Amino acid sequence: MNHQAVNDQTTAYRAYSAQSFKKTKHWAKLGHDHRRALEVSSRVFPFRVNRYVLDELIDWQAVPEDPIFQLTFPQPGMLGEDDFNRLAWLLDTDAPAEKLDAVIQEIRWAHNPHPAGQVEQNVPRTSSGVLLQGVQHKYRETVLFFPREAQTCHAYCGYCFRWPQFVKGDHPRFEADGVDGLVNYLCEQPAVSSVLFTGGDPLILKTQLLERYIAPLLDPKLSHVTSIRIGTKALAYWPQRFVSDADADQLLRLLERVVASGRHLAIMAHYSHVRELETDYARKALARIRNLGAEVRCQAPLLRHINATSKDWIDLLNRQVQLGAIPYYMFVPRDTGPRSYFAVSLAKAVRVFNEAVSSVNGLAKTIRGPCMSASPGKVVVDGVAVVAGERVFVLRLLQARDPSWTRKVFFAKYDASAQWLDDLVPALGERHFPFTDTTPKLRVVT
Numbered sequence: 001m002n003h004q005a006v007n008d009q010t011t012a013y014r015a016y017s018a019q020s021f022k023k024t025k026h027w028a029k030l031g032h033d034h035r036r037a038l039e040v041s042s043r044v045f046p047f048r049v050n051r052y053v054l055d056e057l058i059d060w061q062a063v064p065e066d067p068i069f070q071l072t073f074p075q076p077g078m079l080g081e082d083d084f085n086r087l088a089w090l091l092d093t094d095a096p097a098e099k100l101d102a103v104i105q106e107i108r109w110a111h112n113p114h115p116a117g118q119v120e121q122n123v124p125r126t127s128s129g130v131l132l133q134g135v136q137h138k139y140r141e142t143v144l145f146f147p148r149e150a151q152t153c154h155a156y157c158g159y160c161f162r163w164p165q166f167v168k169g170d171h172p173r174f175e176a177d178g179v180d181g182l183v184n185y186l187c188e189q190p191a192v193s194s195v196l197f198t199g200g201d202p203l204i205l206k207t208q209l210l211e212r213y214i215a216p217l218l219d220p221k222l223s224h225v226t227s228i229r230i231g232t233k234a235l236a237y238w239p240q241r242f243v244s245d246a247d248a249d250q251l252l253r254l255l256e257r258v259v260a261s262g263r264h265l266a267i268m269a270h271y272s273h274v275r276e277l278e279t280d281y282a283r284k285a286l287a288r289i290r291n292l293g294a295e296v297r298c299q300a301p302l303l304r305h306i307n308a309t310s311k312d313w314i315d316l317l318n319r320q321v322q323l324g325a326i327p328y329y330m331f332v333p334r335d336t337g338p339r340s341y342f343a344v345s346l347a348k349a350v351r352v353f354n355e356a357v358s359s360v361n362g363l364a365k366t367i368r369g370p371c372m373s374a375s376p377g378k379v380v381v382d383g384v385a386v387v388a389g390e391r392v393f394v395l396r397l398l399q400a401r402d403p404s405w406t407r408k409v410f411f412a413k414y415d416a417s418a419q420w421l422d423d424l425v426p427a428l429g430e431r432h433f434p435f436t437d438t439t440p441k442l443r444v445v446t
Helices: 032-041 051-057 067-072 081-092 097-110 180-187 207-218 248-260 280-291 310-322 346-357 362-366
Strands: 135-139 142-145 194-197 227-232 264-270 295-301 326-331 368-373 377-387 390-400 409-413
Touching: 032 081, 051 067, 081 097, 135 180, 142 180, 180 207, 194 207, 207 248, 248 264, 248 280, 280 295, 295 310, 310 326, 310 346, 310 362, 326 362, 346 368, 346 377
Parallel strands: 142 194, 194 227, 227 264, 264 295, 295 326, 326 368
Antiparallel strands: 135 142, 368 377, 377 390, 390 409
């Protein structure tokens, strides 16, 4: 296949931190509250943005309501008022670094880093009993892999449940030093058919380094691994990675090798708003991926301030299908980080999802949701109903830590304010949901 990248040196990647952003032309466009939010909140939650997001995606005439600005910049209200004021006072009074760091870490721990049993239940052990760092194995058929060098992104989403990967502190991080441990583990796990590269963002890596992680999975001894997925925000935040970066052609050749090996290659794209699909680079990147025989599956959470109306999702789904991408998941924001700023009620999520899906053609109805990626598995809220005279949420496990739970339907009492699975209680006289708090770890095959 002849890959010809666009050679445009003006698109060289450049990232900005909270401090370096102050030197850009956009700093003066922020009001006092948002400057203050950036200075204070970015001490707790990670902040990173790049020139493409700043110059091509954000409509600075519409700031602060602009959805991409809301998506990428710390906002007033992302920290609780007490935490914000306490941290702001320490910064204003030049408190000792030790005191400042202690308060920052205290606030971070209070925001539930690594939810849904990621640390306690998802990290597997090898046949010799050693914890396999940088790997998660929650579902029997799927393994997640975290390359050490990929623990950053082209820009950060404010809602991201992976935020603990991007900040320093005494909380755990998922990162694998090399691929040998993964390969050996997969050899012991014949039930695993899919490996998902995640992070951070694996496509922050130069192709030469990414190849060191992907190529070993193409070995015939791992023929039971029939699909490889790459979770990435690059298609939205830096589509030049597939089009004009110096090694863009090399990246496409690597991806083409995966397809040629007989494995299914899926790029798991995170598009939160239709604007991320509307630039020339975004469309060219999608076309190049599809031309090599891979598919793009799209997922995003339903987010207050960003995409919380049915029209937002109708526009997003229609554009994805038009460009040849596959709608995959509407998620509910996970119970971590500044969720209180972004989350909507489950009742509203069901209403938005139903209104959107009922207004798009069949090709867009592949989307599933609204879905919570919780400790027992992926729980979808199928709707609201009246059963035996009681108003209930109808829920179902799409994926489950225990495979026997998969596709189980269960009911929760309707609660107009509930935002997460933990807010719900069983309905119809049941005392428990069809899963327990003591979920078993996956069996190690020896």
